[in-house]
Amino acid sequence: MTVQRSYDAVIVGGGHNGLVAAAYLARAGRSVLVLERLPGTGGAAVSTRPFPGVDARLSRYSYLVSLLPSKIVRDLGLRFAVARRTVSSYTPAERGGRATGLLVGGHGTRESFAALTGSDAEYTAWRRFHAMTGRVAERVFPTLTEPLPTRAALRARVADDDAWRKLFEEPVGVAIEESFHDDLVRGVVLTDALIGTFADAHDPSLAQNRCFLYHVIGGGTGEWNVPVGGMGALTDALADAARSAGADLRTGHEAVRIRTDGRDAEIAFRTAEGEGKVAARHVLAGTSPHVLAALLGEPAPPPAEGAQLKVNMLLKRLPRLRDRSVDPQDAFAGTFHVSEGYEQLATAYREAAAGRPPSAPPSELYCHSLSDSSILAPGLAARGHHTLTLFGLHAPARLFTAGNDAARAALLAATVAELDTHLAEPLADCLATDADGRPCIEARTPLDLERDLRLPGGHIFHGDLAWPYATGSTGRWGVETAHANVLLCGAGAVRGGGVSGVPGHNAAMAVLGR
Template sequence: MPTDETHAAGKPAHDRYDAVIVGGGHNGLVAAAYLARAGQSVLVLERLGNTGGAAVSTRPFDGVDARLSRYSYLVSLLPSKIVRDLGLDFAVRKRTVSSYTPVVRGGRATGLLIGGDGTRASFADLTGDEREYDAWQRFYAMTQRVAERVFPTLTEPLPARDGLRARIDDADAWRTLFEEPIGVAVEERFTDDLVRGVVLTDALIGTFADAHDPSLLQNRCFLYHVIGGGTGDWDVPVGGMGALTDALAGAARAAGAEIRVLHEATRIDTDGTRAEVTVRSPGGERVVAARRVLVNASPQALAALLGEERPAPAEGAQLKVNMLLTRLPKLRDHAVDPHRAFAGTFHIAEGYTQLADAYREAAAGRLPAAPPSEIYCHSLTDPSILGPELAARGYQTLTLFGLHTPARLFAADNAAARAALLEATLAELDSHLEEPIADCLALDGNGEPCIEAKTPLDLEQDLRLPGGHIFHRDLSFPYATEDTGRWGVETAHANVLLCGAGAVRGGGVSGVPGHNAAMAALGR
């Protein structure tokens, strides 16, 4: 068996594996499990002290028994095929509400509640008739038909563009999602500003773009947010996101893969047939030989490991805030119970005009005056992440995800910009509450409020996400081009594969790049 020892002469040992996987995030663990189950010798190298990457659960507040999904937090794109293939002990739960979006209309606090039997009535109350509801139903019936056809292809070899279009078999849907800026469809199909904004948010999560961006970056983002599982549902991971990566690590080890934490790959040398990976660990530096290397890191990191020119840097555009509350805050909209309003995605300052204003301000180099964001409460659906005492006392977690905050806005003074953005974001939330959110925050063991905020630059520091980009780079449409290769994971080197979020069909907690890289490595 390979060991961590060096030769007596002090020279690094050369271990040999069928596959070395650089990075122990969830995609790397998926690849490791598949390859090891196929009988290959596999080594996973993780620079941090734990596996999981951005898909982890931690206790971020000192002395508080609450295990939060610290970075990524909902599951939609993980195929049930991967769960079945790897025999994962992992489950998700449906949320009882899809979303709630508060607004003031005619001086009255109201909102749009989507999910359950009250959706039609909520649309009618907000807009005065049922036309927007009918348009909503038609639009999302269309996206579901697309999801049913596209999602199964994510774990198959990349289809050609024409092949995917034929599989969708809906000219209107193809034009709407793949050819015209999503803003065209939003404005043609909906008239209410708030409804338009709720639709558009799926095109902007982790993506800095205008509704009419000619690059269709927003369309690519929208597509991945509505195809998950063939339904577009975003589900709650039972036990938190760390439950998934713990299950994946267990599956990889059970199949025979070796996982070494605090082992950082610093260089990859390859001739296309054999490769050597230089590894730095507390025990010193060594070289590991492999038939192939799978890199669960960004394209920028891959280039650096190979000593090649790095691609243009990506730029993240989100604020991530984790909170622990002693209770849910009261709403100004008395028609909705907070336990329903926060059971789904709670939209803040995400009307269509508000989103456009925030984009223009950020593009001009200013923090948005009314930062758009959305909140999710894990503990309402799955209280298991709270210690028994906290759960019994009615504590709740809140995760806030802010939009239109590109990394460039934090370059001059990250700490000051973070504080200013957090203050403005919470003020927008407070405008829809009867009590400030600060009054509901729990205190940690040091008497400090249980709230933490992370900008794109913080995420770059914590996780080496380039520019804090949660997808590693801009998303791609899920079809082949002349540069993609058969699986969308290939590189210029025959025995080096990209299995991270920057692969084609990457992004989100899906395991898809890990699966596809394993299939490419196995020649399937």
């Protein structure tokens, strides 16, 4: 095996953040080695064909893009594009004994609010609330690729005391209850605070506020877009950019130990052929803080717990809805909310926190192929096939520890049953089948993500998100560790989480002294 003995930077982990860091450093003339444990790069931002004999390339884990700054795309010359979703969301409901729903997006949003709630009041409140989050997004998002501001500096930049109180100081449930009166509308707003975070609307830790903030500031607008070609198109473009700049990307190379004196580091790794060591001036960890601590032989950070059920499906057709006023192509083009009323979410949280699966599992779905059919073979698209991605909330790892396989199957069945209550035909009747005649559906629990991707406790953010400002324990870029030449460049960094590339950019800037 031939590996250069010494590098300016060794990056542990070839996920999207590690690739961003590699590309920036290599373009700056630094020698860079990326060590990736898995057979391919991309980490959780990959596309795969999960169903045997079916040519559908699904974004298996992460699936939408909001937080990736266009600056990174431009700086690295990435050949990567996103598509806008024509609809923001659809939430089915039962009102007065009839099936109805709230469709947000396009020209009928106001009418949809009025039909659901009986007046314009909630629509007016919706516009006012999202105008506030839009102003915050416009001012906060550009800071993510700058040195960490202080709390006072970020507050001054937001320049809106009311918005600061609602988003940064009080539980977001207070702001939602102040702004809206309809339970369904409240729930739709709250979901942005819960994706990937196990918390209640009034959690005193404000973990839900931090999650909400990162979900509404992306791109300076909060808009969530579809990666054209699937999420793997992004990480393939990043790998190409890193290689083209001269970075050495080694897959099937698992880092097993890091030793450092703060100036020089040694990284031991193993492959199928044996073991090796390399030296580096800097080590950038695209791993979780938990994995980094183990590599350094240091005590682990506090445990993390993921709380989601991720389901991928291929359908032979979109299911018909009980609410006949909306076309399924509109309903599934955006985020389709299931059992995500405000009180439903609170009940599901209480049940899961007590160690019981939610009686009405909340989830949200969307159809990638409605916005970008390129992930399907032409024959599948011509026959009307579609992908469907489901993200189940309030499904913490604790629900699966007694028996992951059985608990996964039970929660998947309950989640599909909850969706079926809003459909005019069972979802099972719409599922395509693979080459072996099996339905094209797969589910991943937090324990599956921990096993497959080394996510601590299956937490997709590597732990609770941090405020995007400096505290006493953060360095200039939010990527620093106790060792001067070891940096975090993954989701566990300050301003990490989501598909953003921000930690990778910031770790590279810290190395380059910018």
